[in-house]
Amino acid sequence: MSITFYYTPQSNATRIRWTLAELGVPCETVRVDLRAGEQKKPEFLALNPNGKVPTLVIDGTPIFESVAIQIALGERYGVEKGLWPAPGSPERLTALSWLVWGQVTLAATLFRYMANTSEYFPEEQRSAKQAEIALGELHNLLRILDARLDGRPYIAGETFTLVDLDLAAVLGWGLSWAKIDVSNLPNLQGWLGRTTGRPAAKTALAES
Ligand SMILES: N[C@@H](CCC(=O)N[C@@H](CS)C(=O)NCC(=O)O)C(=O)O
Incomplete structure (x- = not known):
């Protein structure tokens, strides 16, 4: 291999x-x-x-x-x-749902917010209204993730998987970039700390 x-x-x-x-x-x-x-x-x-x-x-x-x-x-x-659920298990279906949600729904909304607020994008293409809509949707998506993590340490269940990694990597930079405070979402906040605190995360995320 x-x-x-x-x-x-x-x-x-x-x-x-x-x-x-x-x-x-x-x-x-x-x-x-x-x-x-x-x-x-x-x-x-x-x-x-x-x-x-x-x-x-x-x-x-x-x-x-x-x-x-x-x-x-x-x-x-x-x-x-133990980082990805076994084929045929219910956890595999859950993992696939949230992994795809993380990019197709969550990261895409974050990107839409960025495209309408960041100076990296031409001013004439940015819209304050679109930014407001995207931010509202983002807050809603974060509430959905927080609810998923209620009584569950990780997204697919009891243990850390690649789904946690993928979503935490997006939110690790995305929340600070968009200046979104998640102190009112304690499940999400705790999970983000546990996940981005892993040794492998620290090395990968700090790399420049
Ligand atoms: N949907 C793709 C997005 C990949 C992507 O946008 N990569 C950027 C870096 S963050 C890139 O390579 N950009 C170079 C370019 O567009 O020229 C994925 O998830 O792999």
């Missing part, structure tokens, strides 16, 4: 960096300089036609989109490590 991991620190690839560390999977790492445009070179586009990180090559086959990568790594290595 050989894995090559194309990544850039402080990007969507950070979640996969953290996953590989939790799983203890050896891999070759290739740092991609996004500012220099290395992701748009033909040899990289041959692996991921979107020209984005993270991208993995597993035994010669490229795989892109971080959620797809999480699922592939979870299935291959996570079950035996």
Whole structure:
């Protein structure tokens, strides 16, 4: 089994960096300089036609989109490590729901808020009304996650899984970036601390 991991620190690839560390999977790492445009070179586009990180090559086959990568790594290595629910179990269905929710619903809403407030986006494209709507939706999604964590230490049940990792990585930067206070959501706040406090998280999230 050989894995090559194309990544850039402080990007969507950070979640996969953290996953590989939790799983203890050896891999070759290739740092991609996004500012220099290395992701748009033909040899990289041959692996991921979107020209984005993270991208993995597993035994010669490229795989892109971080959620797809999480699922592939979870299935291959996570079950035996207790970090991904066994196939056919009810927990597997729960894990898939929340993993996809984290990106398709939560991170997408966060991005919409960012696109309407951040100076990284052209002013004429930003809308205060759209930002307000996105922020309202974000608060609602955070309440939904807090309710999920009521009486449960982790999202899929009693133990930490790659789902916790994936969502906590998004919220770790997202909440501070959007300046959202979650002290009124104690379940979420406690879970975020437990999850981002893991040794593998500290290394991956601090990497620059
Ligand atoms: N949906 C993709 C998003 C990947 C993505 O947006 N990656 C950014 C870094 S955070 C990137 O590589 N951007 C380079 C570019 O667009 O040129 C995933 O989850 O893997």
